Amino acid sequence: MPYELYYWPGLPGRGEFVRLAFEAAGADYLDIARLPKSEGYGMPALMRALEAKGDSHPPFAPPFIKDADLVVSQVANILEYLGPHLGLVPKDERLRPVALALQLTITDLVAEVHDTHHPIASSQTYEEQREPAKARAEAFRRDRIPKYLGYFERIAAANRSGWMVGDALTHVDLSMFQALKGLAYAFPEAMAEAPVKFPPLYAIARRVRELPRIAAYLASPRCQTFNETGIFRHYRELDGPAGWDKGD
Amino acid sequence: MPYELYYWPGLPGRGEFVRLAFEAAGADYLDIARLPKSEGYGMPALMRALEAKGDSHPPFAPPFIKDADLVVSQVANILEYLGPHLGLVPKDERLRPVALALQLTITDLVAEVHDTHHPIASSQTYEEQREPAKARAEAFRRDRIPKYLGYFERIAAANRSGWMVGDALTHVDLSMFQALKGLAYAFPEAMAEAPVKFPPLYAIARRVRELPRIAAYLASPRCQTFNETGIFRHYRELDGPAGWDKGD
Secondary structure, X not given: OOEEEXXXXXOOOOHHHHHHHHHXXXXXXXXXXXXXXXXXXXXXXXXXHHHOOOOOOOOOOOOEEEEOOEEEEOHHHHHHHHXXXXXXXXXXXXXXXXXXXXXXXXXXXXXXXXXXXXXXXXXXXXXXXXXXXXXXXXXXXXXXXXXXXXXXXXXXXXXXXXXXXXOOOOHHHHHHHHHHHHHHHHOHHHHOOHHHHOHHHHHHHHHHHOOHHHHHHHOOOOOOOOOOOOOOOOOHHHOOOOOHHHOO | OOEEEEOOOOOOOOHHHHHHHHHHHOOOEEEHHHOOHHHOOHHHHHHXXXXXXXXXXXXXXXXXXXXXXXXXXXXXXXXXXXXXXXOOOOOOHHHXXXXXXXXXXXXXXXXXXXXXXXXXXXXXXXXXXXXXXXXXXXXXXXXXXXXXXXXXXXXXXXXXXXXXXXXXOOHHHXXXXXHHHHHHHHOHHHHOOHHHHOHHHHHXXXXXXXXXXXXXXXXXXXXXXXXXXXXXXXXXXXXXXXXXXXXX
């Protein structure tokens, strides 16, 4: 029975962190909201699952997955749950909480990226919060990009295996790849120097991109491009220099 | 060997979600940064652990715990890790991801509360971002408080056991209690009606508050009061009506 992924269609968004895990493992999954409405899928199926009248544990928001009758929500939780099934957690049990902590730090980074274009209210458009967005994006580029990337680089460099945690690919590497890809899309000027500043970190991202299954996925129509309805958005006026001298 | 908790002294903050777990279980723990500097604890010990030169898995930020030589960071991850040791996860293994999803949704709520007074930059003071804070707090009261509380009420009501998940106390109940307490401190006007609007949810919070070990902790000097250096801050100008008619 295939896993079912429930996420908004038309943007990579937070769903992409889950897709990359399925794709890297060659797992059988259905991307429910992107399948035909005429076959019982599409947005109506997503909305039904979200309302989940009969379910005592409905998710707060997409993405969530179904594994038979179990519903699992929240990206880091989904990856922690799927990890052992997909071979994407460290073999050493004691590194499991290390991997989850790193994944949750990526979650925090992603939430901060979202808030660069929506610093006031998710319920309003970007255009309604342009001025505070400029201020938040500037602080994000100055303080937060260097802090997060400096931290992740420290982890990548200390681990020495060529992966973020343990001695093999985990969900952390996949999500790190996606976060760096999204940052480069949203903030090309701020991120221009990042690959030369953080060689071990970018070596991991390159290694992920070149995994045969990931390379095939990225070249396929299953992989959606970033756009300005998603989390990683490019608005020229929000980009600018990063505060590299403030980094860790 | 006692657990070690590392968190900023002087505020309950995110550390409190971990303290409540230790206290509810009657676990032996050291609140490192609040112990005397003269004995090798205090802020210097926190800063040393955060820099962790020799450690290949340093935390991104407090709170984090040490269990012997294992460092575990990120509140939800700490609780997922401690849960089985402290008897604070559901006995039914299949409910573990349900509990973690709920805990992570509380994490999201707490991050949004923080951003009501810091919508632009953590590196700036509240006073430097007062105007956007007003707008963000208004949207938070109007849209987000009803959405989160409506969701948690739905979970509490559906579960029927008198606890958030499964049939006994878990870390989710403890964190729910703390989040509601913090919201009531920060937004007394917005939250005034919440207890009558969400009876099952508040029954859980009351049950937590009346647990003998929690009641003793809350009355002890170990329990710090909310203040305006923390995550839950009360600024009169950020409070006002909640948008209950917009709730789930």
